[in-house]
Amino acid sequence: MQTIQGLQAGQYKNATKIKISSNLTSFPQEILSLYDTLEILDLSNNPLLSSLPSEIHRLHKLKVAFFSDCNFTTFPKELAKCRSLEMIAFKNNGMTTIPEGAFPRKLRWLILTNNRIEHIPKSIGHCHRLQKCMLAGNRLTTLPEEMAHCRKLGLLRLSVNSISVMPEWLFQLPELSFLSFSGNPCAPQVDSDxxxxxxxxxxxxxxxxxxxxxxxxxxxxxxxxxxxxxxxxxxxxxxxxxxxxxxxxxxxxxxxxxxxxxxxxxxxxxxxxxxxxxxxxxxLIPPHYANLGLPPTLDSCTRDAFPASTVFSLEKCKKIITGIASVSSHLHSKGIVHGDLYAHNILINDNGHALLGDFGAASVYGTDHAYAESIEKMEVLAFGHLVEDLLGLVERKVTAGEDVWDEKEGGEVEMLNALHYLCVNPVVQQRPTFGEILKALGA
Missing domain, CATH: 3.30.200.20 (Phosphorylase Kinase; domain 1)
Known part of the structure; x- marks a missing residue:
């Protein structure tokens, strides 16, 4: 953690990252002198900080800006002019208002969790690079139709709002894989006591x-x-x-x-x-189970990362894939979307037995929901990403300097590649259900 005193004394010259939490009441002007180097700015946990200077656009290399647990009741429109800004966080601010045109055009990752926001501006539709949008814990009743233009959106968190009807365009987004909407009027009440x-x-x-x-x-x-x-x-x-x-x-x-x-x-x-x-x-999960993957990085955004040393046999890869297809089919048969079907939420043992955990983003939609099939096929895309990731980790036999498969393995790889292709179809309705995926896997 850096200090305001160190900043004022010029100790952080040429810094690429600044993180200060020391009861700031205003934006430190000294930060602007770092315009040629600063890429990450974290001023979270400054409860009295509520505004930004108009000159913040001078930070032309700024990619990440965190202002969580501050006091921004209005989203600062000044950030719209930050030409390199990709990730913004204003979690727990008591924010009520977002002006039109407040988002920078290069925005990829937006975190507005746990505020008092009632409306998302129509101008979000101009954020064509938006991939991850966290809106849980607000007062939204609907989403602007212009958001349908955010065609790269892969993860959307809408839980704990006041949305009574899910917009139809949501299930036409070609890259949406991870969705949560529990705690809204559009999600049925669950009595599981x-x-x-x-x-x-x-x-x-x-x-x-x-x-x-x-x-x-x-x-x-x-x-x-x-x-x-x-x-x-x-x-x-x-x-x-x-x-x-x-x-x-x-x-x-x-x-x-x-x-x-x-x-x-x-x-x-x-x-x-x-x-x-x-x-x-x-x-209690035995200690020999370990996480399949690592959470996404800033660069990968909506896709998991894996240690460089990770290698699986084709047999183990298929066993993991089949296990996750089976449990996903089980969940959707009960009208549950996991919402976070990532490798980092999966535990595996040495034999390839997989366990799916972390229901933090799960939503119960009910099998009679108007968009039940669309919700399932949306999550099939997340499964398709997992198939692709695992195939990329399969150990390959090298003969005479070339990757080769024997006839049986070659057939299995061809089948899994074809399955991946079906699961990532940009037309949501043309993707298979998890039941159909299990049949394709011979399970």
């Missing part, structure tokens, strides 16, 4: 921390049932709206999903927590 055993907090012992995400904390624990102890995972939800949606909706979707060989299955719903926190008891 009766379908999962209730577990008293008194019957649980919490041990070491296993991990922490935006929605909650997961710990290893022991559940003593009828005098018999069982090792489990215990997830306690934080309660605040995340960039994906509401922890309450996440828990409801997780419970409704139920049991499946490729799910991290819930065992019970926690009650009588001393701080009245919501929580779930989950199957």
């Amino acid at each position: 009766a379908v999962l055993e209730e577990v008293s907090w008194r019957d649980l012992q919490v041990h070491e921390l296993l991990g922490e995400g935006a929605s909650g904390i997961i710990s290893k624990g022991t559940w003593t049932k009828s005098g018999i102890p069982k090792e489990v995972a215990i997830k306690l939800f934080k309660g605040a709206v995340t960039s994906d949606g509401s922890p309450t909706d996440e828990m409801a979707a997780c419970i409704l999903a139920g049991q499946h060989p490729h799910l991290i299955s819930p065992l019970g719903k926690i009650y009588s927590h001393p701080e009245d926190k919501r929580g779930l008891v989950l199957e």
Whole structure:
């Protein structure tokens, strides 16, 4: 973390990144002197900061600007003139207004989570490079039709708003793969209290921390049932709206999903927590399972990254793909869209057995939803990206300096390539369902 004193003393000359959180009440003018080098500016967690100077466009190399947990009630139109700006965050600002023409044309990644925004400006339709748009936890009742021009949009978070009808054009966007819309009037209420055993907090012992995400904390624990102890995972939800949606909706979707060989299955719903926190008891995943991929980077935006050393056999690749197709088919048969079908949300073991987790962006839409088939085929595109990524990691046999496949493997690769091609069809309605994908995989 840098300091305002260091900035004023000229200690950060030629800096490419500035991050200052020290109760700023105004934008430090000294930042403008970094116009030839500054690429990332993070002034988050300055609760009194509420405006930007008109000269901010002088930062002609600025690509990333973070102003989360500040006090911008109006989106600063000054950012529209920042010619290199690609990523903007104004999470938790109490923002109510976005003027027309406020977004820079090169915008790829927009984070406006947990504000009080009622309208998105029509001018968002000019953001033709927009790929990732986080709007959860606002007061939106609709989206502007002009947003249909954002043809590169791949991830959209709409959870916890007031949208009563999903716009038809949304399911015609050729690259939309990851969508959340729970906590809106257009998503049915889920009553899943009766379908999962209730577990008293008194019957649980919490041990070491296993991990922490935006929605909650997961710990290893022991559940003593009828005098018999069982090792489990215990997830306690934080309660605040995340960039994906509401922890309450996440828990409801997780419970409704139920049991499946490729799910991290819930065992019970926690009650009588001393701080009245919501929580779930989950199957404890053996330690030899590991994440399949890494989260997207700024450059990849909506696509996962993988360690350079990652290599799979063709057999293991197909086993992972088939497992995820199976669990995806299961979810959509219950009217659930996962919303985050990424490799980094999948755990695998050495044999290629896959487990899909993290329901933070999941939405229950119901099988009788008007756009049920479109919602499923939208998520098929995310699956198609996964197929492509995994095929790129398959170990190839090299003979005489050339990649070769034997006849059987060659047929399998050809089949998987053809499946990928079908899944990424830019015409949403022409993609297969997950049931059809399973048949193609011979499952």
